[in-house]
Amino acid sequence: MKLIVIGLGQCGGRVADEFARLNQRAVMEHKVFIMPGVFAVNTDATDLSGLSVIKPDYQHRILIGGRRTGGHGVGKVNELGAEIAREDADKIIDALRSTKNFYESDAFLIVAGAAGGTGSGSVAVVSNIIKERYPDKPAYALLILPFEHEERTEERTVYNAAVCLKSTYSVADAVFLVDNQRYIKKDASLRLNLSKINKLIVEPFYDLLCAGEEKEAKYVGAKTLDAGDIIQSLSGWTAIGCGYASVKRKGFLFSRSSDFRDRDREVHSGLKAVDEALSELSIECDPRDAGRALFLTAAPAKEMSTGLIKEIGDWVRNLAPNAVIRNGDYPRKGGNLSVSLIFSELSDVGRIREYYRSTANMATVLKQRGQETRDKLREIEELGRDIPSLI
Ligand SMILES: Nc1nc2c(ncn2[C@@H]2O[C@H](COP(=O)(O)OP(=O)(O)OP(=O)(O)O)[C@@H](O)[C@H]2O)c(=O)[nH]1
Ligand SMILES: [Mg+2]
Structure with a gap:
């Protein structure tokens, strides 16, 4: 994008x-x-x-x-x-x-x-x-x-x-x-x-923006997240975050392992990254209030199984049961797995509620204060009415 x-x-x-x-x-x-x-x-x-x-x-x-x-x-x-x-x-x-x-x-x-x-x-x-x-x-x-x-x-x-x-x-x-x-x-x-x-x-925007622009085949995901997916996922109040986990495993780095322990480790890393993304969200919010959600999993291709994406998807669905969820994967170099997460169309955000509440009160006070100042100025003008001016 x-x-x-x-x-x-x-x-x-x-x-x-x-x-x-x-x-x-x-x-x-x-x-x-x-x-x-x-x-x-x-x-x-x-x-x-x-x-x-x-x-x-x-x-x-x-x-x-x-x-x-x-x-x-x-x-x-x-x-x-x-x-x-x-x-x-x-x-x-x-x-x-x-x-x-x-x-x-x-x-x-x-x-x-x-x-x-x-x-x-x-x-x-x-x-x-x-x-x-x-x-x-x-x-x-x-x-x-x-x-x-x-x-x-x-x-x-x-x-x-x-x-x-x-x-x-x-x-x-x-x-x-x-x-x-x-x-x-x-x-x-x-x-x-x-x-x-x-x-x-x-930082959380980086993978999301790069994923759909990749030209090199080995870095194009099985399910690419392109601009259309992102645009469809954004509306109203929105929170964004990303989380990381290491997926380095022992043994042959480039062989796809069928060992159940590796598979378990992989899923564990995925969920750890989601948890971190959640705690790193740009604003505190309850994902249950989201009408739309999006996640992008980026990891070395060898580590990115459909099982992993499914586990992460289930987890996000669990967190945001009321959201339409879109997702993508992004194969890349390095030993890290990361999950970028967006919750959008939020129906409630505590901070906004607080700002609106205190400002509604403040607006009345400020108006009153403005009126008092204007009244005092008028009074003073009245008093000086008969004094000559040099201007
Ligand atoms: N994260 C972050 N917040 C900043 C930065 N600079 C200012 N702020 C925050 O932005 C608010 C102040 O807004 P500014 O952008 O400085 O104000 P401005 O738009 O330049 O407006 P004026 O200076 O009044 O003309 C405060 O809440 C600051 O904490 C920054 O580089 N990063
Ligand atoms: Mg300024």
């Missing part, structure tokens, strides 16, 4: 830069392109120059709202982010149009941090414009949810996230949810290491 990736704001741009790195890796390891175009869009010029893989020209690092923000961002004011994106959308569309191989792409992926200003405010607007321009290509969003400490210290964080989630859900064909907090819960040393978190965010 080939994606056009557009990163909005600082977080979106950096994660898009990581996607561009993934594309380089696909070219090196598999000789396939998985991203015909990767773009970063920001109101902040410094953020754009801090990227490393996305091409440095103005058609790939796109500065918007320069006149209004002086190139310094919108300071978390998501309304301004949305307005600027609307005004400068042509810059993005022009850049897309000039992409070589644009028509080979299967879908768009639009990435943003949900709690900032530029990315959070513009992601729904940009998704909407892209959908209008290119109605036959799906537009997916990938939203990064804030850390808990950001929610505690800054009220605007939760408000922006809720507004961004609601608006984006109403336009995008699917919304991948990524919870920043989940990465540091597992490994506290990641707290200050956003670039490492970004690598973990994009």
